[in-house]
Amino acid sequence: MNRDLRTTIFTVAALVICILLQSxxxxxxxxxxxxxxxxxxxxxxxxxxxxxxxxxxxxFASGFLEDLMNVSPLGFHSLLRTVIGYxxxxxxxxxxxxxxxxxxxxxxxxxxxxGLLSGxxxxxxxxxxxxxxxxxxxxxxxxxxxxxxxxxLFALLNLFKVFKQxxxxxx
Amino acid sequence: MPGLFExxxxxxxxxxxxxxxxLVSLVCLMVSNRTVVIRPxxxxxxxxxxxxxxxxxxxxxxxxxxxxIGQLRAAREELxxxxxxxxxxxxxxxxxxxxxxxxxALKEQLDFAQTxxxxxxxxxxxxxxxxxxxxxxxxxxxxxQGVKKGMPVVAWQGDIEGLVGKVVLVGPGSSQVLxxxxxxxxxxxxxxTTRDEGLVSGQGRDRGSIVMNYVKxxxxxxxxxxxxxxxxxLGGVYPKGINIGRIREISAPAYExxxxxxxxxxxxxDRLEYLFLIAQEAExxxxxxxxxxPPKAGSVSPGAGAPRPAVPPSTPPKADLGxxx
Numbered sequence: 398m399n400r401d402l403r404t405t406i407f408t409v410a411a412l413v414i415c416i417l418l419q420s421x422x423x424x425x426x427x428x429x430x431x432x433x434x435x436x437x438x439x440x441x442x443x444x445x446x447x448x449x450x451x452x453x454x455x456x457f458a459s460g461f462l463e464d465l466m467n468v469s470p471l472g473f474h475s476l477l478r479t480v481i482g483y484x485x486x487x488x489x490x491x492x493x494x495x496x497x498x499x500x501x502x503x504x505x506x507x508x509x510x511x512g513l514l515s516g517x518x519x520x521x522x523x524x525x526x527x528x529x530x531x532x533x534x535x536x537x538x539x540x541x542x543x544x545x546x547x548x549x550l551f552a553l554l555n556l557f558k559v560f561k562q563x564x565x566x567x568x
Numbered sequence: 569m570p571g572l573f574e575x576x577x578x579x580x581x582x583x584x585x586x587x588x589x590x591l592v593s594l595v596c597l598m599v600s601n602r603t604v605v606i607r608p609x610x611x612x613x614x615x616x617x618x619x620x621x622x623x624x625x626x627x628x629x630x631x632x633x634x635x636x637i638g639q640l641r642a643a644r645e646e647l648x649x650x651x652x653x654x655x656x657x658x659x660x661x662x663x664x665x666x667x668x669x670x671x672x673a674l675k676e677q678l679d680f681a682q683t684x685x686x687x688x689x690x691x692x693x694x695x696x697x698x699x700x701x702x703x704x705x706x707x708x709x710x711x712x713q714g715v716k717k718g719m720p721v722v723a724w725q726g727d728i729e730g731l732v733g734k735v736v737l738v739g740p741g742s743s744q745v746l747x748x749x750x751x752x753x754x755x756x757x758x759x760x761t762t763r764d765e766g767l768v769s770g771q772g773r774d775r776g777s778i779v780m781n782y783v784k785x786x787x788x789x790x791x792x793x794x795x796x797x798x799x800x801x802l803g804g805v806y807p808k809g810i811n812i813g814r815i816r817e818i819s820a821p822a823y824e825x826x827x828x829x830x831x832x833x834x835x836x837x838d839r840l841e842y843l844f845l846i847a848q849e850a851e852x853x854x855x856x857x858x859x860x861x862p863p864k865a866g867s868v869s870p871g872a873g874a875p876r877p878a879v880p881p882s883t884p885p886k887a888d889l890g891x892x893x
Contacts, residue, residue, distance in 0.1 A: 420616075420695035420706070421623045430838065431700050449582050457589040464596075466616035467697055468704040468737060468744050472596030479589045483582075515701050522601050539700050 401447070405454050407559045408443045412436045412459035420466065431535050433542040434508070435550065436463070440478060441485045441507045442554050445494060446561065449486025456482030470524060477514050481507060494555075497548050504547035508540040613706075617742030620695035621708055687847040688722075689713060693840050694742065704736065705745040707843055715743045720806045720846045723835055730834030731755065731799060731810045732843055743845075747837055748812070749778055756803045757812055759829075760796040762787055768797065768812055768831060778813060780829040788820055788827055797831050807846060 415435035423432040436459060444452025460478030464471045485507065494500065518524065554560055577584050691707035709715050721732040733753050737744040746753050749770035757768040757780060766783040780797060795815045801808025817830035 416698045417616075417619055417623050420698040421620055422627050424696050427838070430703070434699065436698070450585060453582075453586050453589055457593070460593075461596075462616075463698050464600075466613065466620075467699065467702055468746070469699070469702050470597050471600035472593040472598075474699065476590060476593035476597065479586065479593060483586050486582075518597070522597055524601065535700055 401451050404443070404447050404451050404559050405458075407557075408439070408447075408451065408455040409458045409462075411439050411443075412455065413462060415439055416459065416463055416466065428538055428542065429535070431538040431542060433546040434511070434539060435546070437478070437481065437507055437511060438504055438543060438547050438550050439554065440482050441503050442494070442500075442551050443560055444482045444485035445488050445492055445503065447486070448489040449483045452482030452486035453479050454482075456480075470522065473515075473518060473522075473524065476518060477511060480514060481510060484510070494551060496552060500547035500551040501544045504543040505540055508536065508543050512536040613737060613739035613742060613744065617694065617706055617708070617710075617739060620706060621742070624694045688844040689715060689719075689847065691715075691743075691843050691845055693843060703747055703750045705733075705747060705840065705843070707743050707745060707845075708741070709845065710739045710741045710743050712740050714847065715845055716847075718805060720810070721745050721843050722810055722846060723840055723843050725835055725839065728834055729811055731806065731812050732835055732837075732840065734805065735845060745843065748833055748835070749837065755806055755812065756800045757797050758800040759783070759787070759791055759815070760798045761792075762790045762795070764791065765800050765802070766826070766829070777816075778831045778833055780815075780831050781826060783827040783829060785820055785825065785827055788818065791815065791818060791827070791829070793818070797829070 419432055419435055423435070426432070440452065440456050440459065443455060456478030457475050460473075460475035461471075463469075463474040463478075467474070485503070492499065492503075494503075689709055691709040691713075693705050694708045695706040697704045715735060715738050717735055717738050719735040721734055722729050723732045724730075731748055733745050733747040733750070735743050736746040747770070748755065748768070751770050753770050755768045756765070758765045759780075764783050764787040766780045768778055768780045770778050783791070793815055797812045797815060799806040799808060799810040799812060811834045813831040813833040815829050816832045819828045819830075821828060
């Protein structure tokens with residue numbers, strides 16, 4: 398099986414697990430109802446490691462599943478995750494993920510990007526999401542939460558061979 | 569010509585894939601946002617609900633097993649307390665029977681219409697929205713158990729009934745509830761003491777505060793901090809008299825023709841475990857008539873008898889107390 402395909406399948410499976418955890422037990426550690434976005438962090442990690450193709454396809458597939466589970470309109474999360482996966486994939490082979498600082502920076506930037514994109518999509522399509530439209534308190538809480546979780550999550554993901562850095566033709 | 573396309577896609581594989589995926593997402597958004605696509609979401613909700621119930625169940629099992637030892641000890645103490653309370657309740661029951669008899673006689677004299685108490689469907693919260701952008705709750709009851717879209721949802725916390733929201737999406741085995749603090753959830757309400765009406769809606773960003781608009785400015789002097797806000801029953805979505813919250817801030821902006829009341833919800837949304845979905849077929853219970861007792865978790869309560877417990881008066885936190893403007 399093609400390595401990119403294998404990575405994509407593995408990533409989507411990991412993202413589905415993250416989404417299930419987010420909607421269930423992570424609610425217990427929520428701060429003012431805000432939980433860390435594990436799925437987005439996994440997507441960012443995989444995209445930076447394996448390039449835009451794996452990032453965008455995994456992002457689309459997991460986002461589509463998320464849309465089916467949520468009250469959000471179909472296509473909302475798939476669009477967000479596709480773009481995030483693609484953009485972070487462009488950093489592939491240009492960014493070295495150190496154990497501490499880079500995961501935090503990537504998590505912070507990804508959360509801000511998600512906030513910006515969701516705001517634009519919500520405004521364009523008239524979607525009344527209660528989240529980040531006006532960049533209110535929730536996005537800052539999530540940004541901090543993601544920043545704290547990212548180094549640990551990235552360290553865990555580093556253990557999996559399937560997420561190893563893309564070779565030149567694989568990206 | 570085909571060769572030209574093949575060459576183009578070979579050179580721009582990543583860009584073309586991105587364009588295709590974005591296009592698919594946009595088409596889905598456009599179609600879904602006009603509520604043309606219904607079935608995929610319902611199917612998705614059912615499948616997701618199955619796995620979410622599984623994950624919640626596994627973690628709950630571990631938690632329950634670990635906690636059962638402590639619970640056993642606590643249960644012994646509770647048993648002793650319960651026996652003592654049982655004796656008190658025996659006495660109270662005898663008094664209640666007498667009061668009910670008197671109540672029935674008085675109702676007959678006042679010529680009240682006979683109304684059926686609404687039926688409650690008990691449901692457990694198995695998941696919340698996967699993302700922080702939306703704020704729905706997923707419960708483990710669906711159309712198979714009689715849940716219908718638009719059903720009002722209440723919960724009991726500390727013997728107090730409070731409004732949670734309404735059902736917005738129903739799958740066969742699970743449903744999604746839009747909570748009160750979501751901006752899309754709008755409830756026709758009134759201030760219990762002054763009977764002034766308005767609309768309560770969420771603000772999204774803070775689940776600990778909702779806002780009541782369209783209350784006439786003339787009522788400013790009559791409304792006070794800590795006053796209870798209840799559903800008005802207008803619009804037919806929510807039954808009359810369900811507790812919503814307590815007023816914690818009153819403002820009268822000069823540019824508005826009505827008051828803006830910040831309301832602290834009765835329900836703590838972070839502690840929600842069990843909800844009760846109110847069947848719409850039953851007639852709304854007028855406030856003068858006894859509403860149902862607090863239903864037990866996991867059971868369907870026909871609801872009859874004791875009145876809704878009064879909400880204890882609460883003083884809003886000092887930090888939230890701003891002077892009336």
